Amino acid sequence: MMQAQTDGARPVETGTRRVHELLGRQAQLRGQAPALVDADGRTLDHEVCEAAAGELARLFAERGVVAGDRVLIVAENCAATALAIFAASSLDAIAVPVNARMTGTELARITDHAGPRAILYTTHVSAEAAGHAEAAGAEPVVTATGRLALAKGPGGAPEPVAQGPEQTAVILYTTGTTGDPKGVMLTHANLLFAGATSAALRGMGPEDRVYGALPLTHVFGLASMLMAAVSCGACVQLETRFAPDRLLAALKRGVTVLPMVPQMHALLMKHVAGQGLDRLEGARLRYVSSGAAPLDPAWKRKAEAFYGLPLQNGYGMTESTAGVSGTRNPIGVPDVSVGPALPGIEIRIDAPDAEGVGEIRTRGPHVMKGYFRNPEATAQVIDAEGWLATGDLGRIDAEGRLHVVGRCKELIIRSGFNVYPPEVEAALNDHPAVVQAAVVGRSRDGNEEVLAFVQCTDPVPEPATLKAHVSERLSSYKRPSKILIVDRLPAAATGKILKHKLLGVFADRLAALDAEEK
Numbered sequence: 261m262m263q264a265q266t267d268g269a270r271p272v273e274t275g276t277r278r279v280h281e282l283l284g285r286q287a288q289l290r291g292q293a294p295a296l297v298d299a300d301g302r303t304l305d306h307e308v309c310e311a312a313a314g315e316l317a318r319l320f321a322e323r324g325v326v327a328g329d330r331v332l333i334v335a336e337n338c339a340a341t342a343l344a345i346f347a348a349s350s351l352d353a354i355a356v357p358v359n360a361r362m363t364g365t366e367l368a369r370i371t372d373h374a375g376p377r378a379i380l381y382t383t384h385v386s387a388e389a390a391g392h393a394e395a396a397g398a399e400p401v402v403t404a405t406g407r408l409a410l411a412k413g414p415g416g417a418p419e420p421v422a423q424g425p426e427q428t429a430v431i432l433y434t435t436g437t438t439g440d441p442k443g444v445m446l447t448h449a450n451l452l453f454a455g456a457t458s459a460a461l462r463g464m465g466p467e468d469r470v471y472g473a474l475p476l477t478h479v480f481g482l483a484s485m486l487m488a489a490v491s492c493g494a495c496v497q498l499e500t501r502f503a504p505d506r507l508l509a510a511l512k513r514g515v516t517v518l519p520m521v522p523q524m525h526a527l528l529m530k531h532v533a534g535q536g537l538d539r540l541e542g543a544r545l546r547y548v549s550s551g552a553a554p555l556d557p558a559w560k561r562k563a564e565a566f567y568g569l570p571l572q573n574g575y576g577m578t579e580s581t582a583g584v585s586g587t588r589n590p591i592g593v594p595d596v597s598v599g600p601a602l603p604g605i606e607i608r609i610d611a612p613d614a615e616g617v618g619e620i621r622t623r624g625p626h627v628m629k630g631y632f633r634n635p636e637a638t639a640q641v642i643d644a645e646g647w648l649a650t651g652d653l654g655r656i657d658a659e660g661r662l663h664v665v666g667r668c669k670e671l672i673i674r675s676g677f678n679v680y681p682p683e684v685e686a687a688l689n690d691h692p693a694v695v696q697a698a699v700v701g702r703s704r705d706g707n708e709e710v711l712a713f714v715q716c717t718d719p720v721p722e723p724a725t726l727k728a729h730v731s732e733r734l735s736s737y738k739r740p741s742k743i744l745i746v747d748r749l750p751a752a753a754t755g756k757i758l759k760h761k762l763l764g765v766f767a768d769r770l771a772a773l774d775a776e777e778k
Contacts, residue, residue: 685712
């Protein structure tokens with residue numbers, strides 16, 4: 261076993277028990293300084309944010325929400341999404357933010373599992389949220405953050421409420437490797453620690469403006485963006501949908517901190533190149549990071565030349581409240597590791613092979629409380645000593661930096677969103693002509709694409725037919741970009757599909773499809 265450890269935890273401010281208290285503190289300290297720039301361009305100061313969160317809390321309470329209840333937030337990025345999380349905190353309720361781009365079937369699974377007392381829809385910024393609200397018969401409500409909709413949820417027994425910061429603050433859903441929804445319970449302590457640690461890693465302060473295109477319904481956007489900003493009084497400029505032209509305009513208007521996934525960086529560079537430029541000009545940007553996907557050395561050099569700044573990298577997952585490790589490199593350093601462990605966090609490599617590669621485990625105040633009402637699944641990933649099994653493979657170098665080299669699990673990270681192959685395979689297998697399907701990810705252009713290999717019966721459907729089939733069952737980011745219909749899938753004698761052979765066996769067909777796209 262190899263292990264890396266930092267010198268000690270970064271303490272959370274004494275007396276802070278709930279994340280909404282951070283919002284209240286910033287309202288007292290910074291009052292009318294900007295806190296959020298909403299998706300429509302309107303700036304909300306800290307005092308307005310605190311009042312708007314209070315208004316949402318009253319709406320929740322009027323619909324019966326009490327301590328320990330869940331509040332489902334069907335959302336895209338906007339001020340209402342952010343402030344609804346703090347509103348739930350003020351009631352000792354649990355926020356459950358979910359992506360509005362989910363299908364009705366996906367949303368129904370999570371709703372049934374979470375048992376929310378109330379459901380909020382950000383209808384003013386999302387056609388998808390409006391569609392879900394209409395299907396649920398939700399009531400329109402006009403708030404300081406815009407026109408929203410509220411519906412009564414199925415309800416369920418309230419969760420026990422802890423007096424300290426170990427109370428669950430948020431549940432973020434992953435479908436898990438089985439395709440079933442799993443609710444990751446993140447405590448107030450988790451989020452307070454993650455926000456303070458992320459802000460410190462970036463050297464953030466009240467004068468910073470953070471670009472907020474990362475979804476607040478996912479841990480990267482929630483913890484490393486929103487909680488980091490509110491912990492230090494910085495402003496977040498929220499974007500409902502990423503667009504490179506809007507990002508470029510934001511950079512020229514004063515964005516200083518840019519956390520994104522590789523595909524977003526690539527799209528910005530392509531947009532600027534279309535204007536005849538090879539680097540970013542006229543910006544106040546001082547910190548750039550890339551997460552949720554591996555870094556390629558050549559691409560990293562290109563990005564640093566474009567920004568004129570070092571491109572920092574990091575590693576984390578939903579179950580670790582985003583951050584486990586992060587880099588602090590000067591520009592030009594060829595390091596493509598994910599850096600050393602963050603302060604207060606331990607990392608170890610279990611059962612390393614001859615090259616030091618084994619499963620990454622981590623322990624510290626960032627580790628989730630567990631999976632919602634699923635102690636069996638929790639026990640499978642968190643041991644008695646508090647070590648979280650990440651399911652990822654890595655090694656620690658002589659300088660104590662973590663290198664992620666692969667996945668024990670089959671998770672695909674596409675544009676910063678988690679895609680679990682069993683869920684995609686289940687959608688494909690639901691078609692009557694499909695015998696079996698195998699789904700894998702492939703790294704391409706700084707992102708991962710979803711590839712599906714499908715064995716069918718006669719008459720064999722067209723790939724377009726299968727794409728239409730899954731589009732009714734899966735969110736857009738989960739849908740395969742390519743579906744190859746094959747005579748047979750490579751399999752072991754037991755019949756188990758050998759997924760690691762798929763890209764090699766069908767390399768020629770993939771190359772032909774790639775050529776057609778160019």
